[in-house]
Amino acid sequence: MNRAKRSEIFRRLRELNPHPTTELIYISPFELLIAVMLSAQSTDVGVNKATRKLYPVANTPEKILALGEVGLKRYIATIGLYNAKAKNVIATCRILIEQHASEVPHSREALEALPGVGRKTANVVLNTAFGEPTIAVDTHIFRVANRTGIAPGKTVNAVETGLEKHVPTEFKQDAHHWLILHGRYVCKARKPDCPQCVIRDLCEYRMKTPGKPAAHSE
Structure with missing residues (x-):
């Protein structure tokens, strides 16, 4: 190509x-970070359903840390891998408070140092919360x-x-x-x-499903 x-x-x-923007619902970089952490192997719809109940109660590192793992699990139990995610979220909140003045860091290195945050999650946060072209x-x-x-x-x-x-x-x-x-x-x-698909004629996929191509404007 x-x-x-x-x-x-x-x-x-x-x-x-x-x-375009993410389908995860959030109003702050911290809410986005937690939502993306929760979204691993889960749907955005499922995550939004959980955070819709969680965030009105706890949407800062201090408030989620105060819930503790057991308290947090009550809100995210419908999400896959919620036990591991609760552990990572609590640990991340503690680090944010102790090392980053409760703010989500802007650097990839600092983001990836947070428990449960890999390259993909860091890229989403850098792109969506901080406007970087990742x-x-x-x-x-x-x-x-x-x-x-x-x-x-x-x-x-x-x-x-x-x-x-x-x-x-x-x-x-x-x-x-x-x-x-x-x-x-x-x-x-x-x-x-x-x-x-509006890019059907440009796509190199050899096993396209049959049908009349969608029209697109020039």
Whole structure:
């Protein structure tokens, strides 16, 4: 895939959704951080359902720490891996209080030093909370990048490196969200909705589902 094709792909995705954002509900960097930590192997809908009850009660490091693991689990028990997540969230809140004046740090190194925060979570926070042009590669982005040919790679890190190299600068800030949403609602894992895909003619996927291609504006 060449640069012109990649630019046209993102131009069309931008045309469909000029101001994309995460589907996680939050009002502060801290709320976003916790929501992303909880979202691992869980749906955004499920996380939002839990945080809708948690955040009115505890939405700062101090308040969540005061809940303790047992108290926190009562709010997040519907989320997968909630025991491990509760442990990590409590430990993260303690570090934020003791080392970062209760603020979410802006650096990747500091974010990844928090319990339960890996590169993907750090990238989401840096991009969505702090406006950095990072691209967090989840299962949706990994699939879309490989299927379309935008940035094929055998590992998450390889795909992230490819996207950082090949996504045109003007689209990097929002590329993360466009690709996630495209993978979640159109380029789905089991049966991609190719007939309704606005980048069908640019995509290099060889096993497109049949049907009349969706129209797109020039």
